[in-house]
Amino acid sequence: xxxxxxxxxxxxxxxxxxxxxxxxxxxxxxxxxxxxxxxxxxxxxxxxxxxxxxxxxxxxxxxxxxxxxxxxxxxxxxxxxxxxxxxxxxxxxxxxxxxxxxxxxxxxxxxxxx
Amino acid sequence: xxxxxxxxxxxxxxxxxxxxxxxxxxxxxxxxxxxxxxxxxxxxxxxxxxxxxxxxxxxxxxxxxxxxxxxxxxxxxxxxxxxxxxxxxxxxxxxxxxxxxxxxxxxxxxx
Numbered sequence: 001x002x003x004x005x006x007x008x009x010x011x012x013x014x015x016x017x018x019x020x021x022x023x024x025x026x027x028x029x030x031x032x033x034x035x036x037x038x039x040x041x042x043x044x045x046x047x048x049x050x051x052x053x054x055x056x057x058x059x060x061x062x063x064x065x066x067x068x069x070x071x072x073x074x075x076x077x078x079x080x081x082x083x084x085x086x087x088x089x090x091x092x093x094x095x096x097x098x099x100x101x102x103x104x105x106x107x108x109x110x111x112x113x114x
Numbered sequence: 115x116x117x118x119x120x121x122x123x124x125x126x127x128x129x130x131x132x133x134x135x136x137x138x139x140x141x142x143x144x145x146x147x148x149x150x151x152x153x154x155x156x157x158x159x160x161x162x163x164x165x166x167x168x169x170x171x172x173x174x175x176x177x178x179x180x181x182x183x184x185x186x187x188x189x190x191x192x193x194x195x196x197x198x199x200x201x202x203x204x205x206x207x208x209x210x211x212x213x214x215x216x217x218x219x220x221x222x223x224x225x
Contacts, residue, residue: 044216046214
């Protein structure tokens with residue numbers, strides 16, 4: 001099956017620093033990539049949708065200057081959490097979609113800001 | 115605006131019995147629906163899907179039912195097994211490649 005690689009799986013950073021998370025589709029071209037944040041009570045919140053070569057579309061309430069998304073190619077999207085704070089600590093998941101009938105997820109990244 | 119809703123945050127079922135997970139959506143433009151299963155600290159994995167031209171899709175122990183008039187879909191797992199214990203997310207997409215997920219339902223299958 002299709003594989004989406006998300007890296008790193010875990011990261012601990014100091015408050016005020018930036019962290020970059022990569023999401024790669026390994027065996028297909030992803031026209032669209034999605035970034036999610038999972039909250040403690042399991043809910044999966046869509047943060048933004050990105051299409052290759054264009055600006056990401058952010059969901060209401062998500063700060064685009066804080067969560068920078070770059071979809072540089074059809075196989076790579078990055079999420080950069082800028083000036084991270086402890087409240088940004090969460091589990092971030094990307095998914096890549098070759099078309100609207102499928103979405104494949106990365107393994108997730110556990111971000112801890114200390 | 116929660117366009118896809120899973121109103122039950124959790125469900126507990128005895129092994130061997132049927133698990134029924136429900137999902138409602140509000141946007142009539144959604145025409146393709148998917149279910150994902152998620153274990154802790156992992157990304158969701160695809161389980162089963164259904165197009166709006168169908169009302170039922172079956173794959174082994176998993177069956178998804180779609181009621182378009184009610185904007186409702188459900189996932190049936192029969193018989194339930196302890197390994198099915200996970201969080202299940204439903205998702206809906208439209209022809210603009212817009213995919214939305216529900217908040218998830220945690221299923222616990224007791225031995």
